[in-house]
Amino acid sequence: MEIKNITSMALFAVLLTGCSRTKEYDPHSYLSDSELNDVHWKIVHYAGKSPEGIGIFDVFDKRFDDHYRQQLNENRIDKYYIDKETNIHYFLISRIAPSLTEKRVATGGKMKLNNENNLIEYEEVFRTWKMVPDTLARRAGLLFDKMVKGESLDNYHTKNSGGIDYIEFPDEVVTYDKNKRKWVITGFELKK
Template identity: 40%
Template sequence: MKLYVNLFLILLLVLSSCANSQDKYDPNKKLNDREQRQLLLTSIRYMGHLPKKGTHETKFDAVYDEYYSKLALDYTVEAYHQKDGYEYFLASRIAPSLKVKKVAVGVKMKRNEDGHLEHYEEVFRTWRFEVPEMLEKGLMLFDKMVKGEDLGPYYPQNSGKEEYIEFPDEKVFFDTVDRRWKVKSTGIQLTEEII
């Protein structure tokens, strides 16, 4: 009986911690709908998939504006925080799956006075999770990212059978100069099917 009571108390503590993180980083308390859409539009050409016939060199061409405007609507801002001149946000989108699942991206970025990006970094991308699990794990990772804590224990090579982060891993990293995921051994950009 004592074991059940302890497990129940631990579960309450975990749920309380998740609720506090969710409330602390609630984007609706910090950004209105227009500001959330602008945040996504600013980052979608990096975060989202390339359009058909588009390349990383042409993705900013005006011909793709409509594609990216529609693609941004597929994303939801789940968490937001500002610290030391940087903006941190967690965005999610529905991922292909038999059940409704979402993938989340933890982003650290800096915009200048004109709203243009000075720094953009995808700190992590999660695996596909059903929505409650994505929120629980995504917000926990987001909180650690904002606090500057090590996310290494949650990388696939370190997390055992429990899934958290898909990228980065021991082979894949985010190149902050080119603003895209690459393979470490060759420096070659990942194919769109992978990300």
């Protein structure tokens, strides 16, 4: 009888820990609806698909607002966390990926905003392979948690993951250029 109670309590503790972690990364735990819309608008200009041929200084040009409004519908912020000590905002955004079956791709990153709520730093830390939504939720959620905690993602890169799809970028060829705010291949810029 006593072992059964201990097992039940252990299971309850695991479930409680999982639930609190999920709530900890719920975007609404950090941002009001208005703030979330503003952050989504900022992130989608980089993590979403850009119009053909525009540069970093053109992404917020009003001429492209309709394009990015459409991107808001195709992208969603799945997880969010603000480190109160460093004021770094961590995000996980996903979008529908081209596929015969329903698949999504996720991007995990971090950014800083100034006192006027303007974006002053932005970096995409990883982009996943496209996956069915429930698999993406589990795998991208794991990657996000490790990113927030400052843990290494090396074991989840394609060359180290034992044939299990986690991180597509960065890899040996594709890296993220924080100055250009784009994924780049040596000598080329990668289109989104």
